[in-house]
Amino acid sequence: MRTQVAIIGAGPAGLLLGHILHRAGISFTILEQKSREYVLGRIRAGVLEQGSVDILRELGLDADLAERGLTHHGIHLQYEGQRHHLDFVDLVGRTVSIYGQQALVAHLLREHDRIGSDVRFEATDAVPHGLETGTPSVAAVHEGREVRIDCDFVVGADGYHGVCRPAIPGIRAWERSYPYAWLGILADVPPSTDDLIYALHPDGFAMHSMRSLEVSRLYLQVDPGESIDDWSDARIWEALQARLGVPGWMLQQGTITEKSITPMRSFVASTLEHGRLFLVGDAGHIVPPTGAKGLNSAIADVALLGRALVAQTRGDERPLRAYSGSALARQWKVQQFSQWMTEMLHVHRDVADASAREFRYRSQVGQLEYTVGSRHAQAALAEQYAGLPF
Numbered sequence: 001m002r003t004q005v006a007i008i009g010a011g012p013a014g015l016l017l018g019h020i021l022h023r024a025g026i027s028f029t030i031l032e033q034k035s036r037e038y039v040l041g042r043i044r045a046g047v048l049e050q051g052s053v054d055i056l057r058e059l060g061l062d063a064d065l066a067e068r069g070l071t072h073h074g075i076h077l078q079y080e081g082q083r084h085h086l087d088f089v090d091l092v093g094r095t096v097s098i099y100g101q102q103a104l105v106a107h108l109l110r111e112h113d114r115i116g117s118d119v120r121f122e123a124t125d126a127v128p129h130g131l132e133t134g135t136p137s138v139a140a141v142h143e144g145r146e147v148r149i150d151c152d153f154v155v156g157a158d159g160y161h162g163v164c165r166p167a168i169p170g171i172r173a174w175e176r177s178y179p180y181a182w183l184g185i186l187a188d189v190p191p192s193t194d195d196l197i198y199a200l201h202p203d204g205f206a207m208h209s210m211r212s213l214e215v216s217r218l219y220l221q222v223d224p225g226e227s228i229d230d231w232s233d234a235r236i237w238e239a240l241q242a243r244l245g246v247p248g249w250m251l252q253q254g255t256i257t258e259k260s261i262t263p264m265r266s267f268v269a270s271t272l273e274h275g276r277l278f279l280v281g282d283a284g285h286i287v288p289p290t291g292a293k294g295l296n297s298a299i300a301d302v303a304l305l306g307r308a309l310v311a312q313t314r315g316d317e318r319p320l321r322a323y324s325g326s327a328l329a330r331q332w333k334v335q336q337f338s339q340w341m342t343e344m345l346h347v348h349r350d351v352a353d354a355s356a357r358e359f360r361y362r363s364q365v366g367q368l369e370y371t372v373g374s375r376h377a378q379a380a381l382a383e384q385y386a387g388l389p390f
């Protein structure tokens, strides 16, 4: 069969790109290796930058977001038992929205069903071919049969473990891991806070987020080697109470409905382009979740690539050739912000020398004191958290 754009991966990046192409009358097929239920069941991110919200609105994909998303005007930064509010509206005139990636993916899929898109789940063994030629294709196995999709362009929206990035000859990457991980829970309990709380505590980082006015999402810094089996619900609540507690405030507890541990990594590929192949989202870069940038970066890439593919079909190749450079330049700014937030808020237990470890912790407190004490520093955080221009 033939289509104009073959998209590998039905995460938020691949699904959103499909909608942008559909609106421009460009045909596409999405190949996803997992089942629909699996894709709908993944929890992951929760914060949308204002720019991401604007893109969804421009595409008419914001009906569910407008109904269920929560507009937040800032965040709380907490350390040494004190909580400080940063007001993004006052600082930079911007807001963020709390809206689960799971809800976004469900909405994008429902809209694909409505417009009759060709989205194939459980399509395995995808391999892109002929990327250096004018006639690329993707081979895969779907419903027990080998399929070949001839196309003009292949888009790798297949995440960090996908097949597209390794298909680029000579590609390099820069990466680092962190000596900590996040234990995340979903709990059936109304949030105990208005805006998200990011807390540095001697026991480790903790965060209070939410999914709705009935469901809370909370995170704890743990060691990367830890097993979720060692974290009973009681132990999780005890750690959250200790790390998030401030005088005169109560963390409400409820039934934990999901819990898992996610490692943290920073990763940037040297290019997002090879001939007729383009990478978007986690296929090209990964951030630690502290700055809430993973999903937003995927949306930013897709907005840029979507526009470039539309221009290309109208005879202007330049935006497509500029895509990789532009997306990576923006991504490196996002990387430094995510790394900065992460290192400022986590306890570096891996530092062996006790004095050096204490020095590090006290420097982080100094950095937080400076941030909350300076309007310029607050504005810099707010500008980056609420989102750089696309």
Ligand code: RFL
Binding pocket: 008, 009, 010, 011, 012, 013, 014, 031, 032, 033, 034, 039, 044, 045, 046, 047, 101, 123, 124, 125, 126, 157, 158, 159, 160, 161, 162, 163, 262, 280, 281, 282, 283, 289, 291, 292, 293, 294, 295, 296, 298
């Ligand atoms: P995704 O969401 O990983 O989607 C990629 C899709 O491609 C499919 N796939 C393939 N399909 C066909 N053939 C192949 N060979 C394939 N290989 C892979 C996969 O099954 C999948 O459906 O990437 P995308 O679309 O770029 O979106 C990126 C975001 O999902 C990601 O940046 C964020 O969710 C990152 N992230 C988080 N970000 C935050 O801002 N806050 C969070 O709390 C947060 N939690 C998380 C996360 C990422 C996680 N991962 C990737 C392990 C928690 C986890 C567990």
Ligand code: PHB
Binding pocket: 044, 045, 046, 047, 196, 209, 210, 217, 289, 290, 291, 292, 293
């Ligand atoms: C979430 O709600 O899952 C979330 C919020 C903010 C982050 C990371 C995750 O920085």
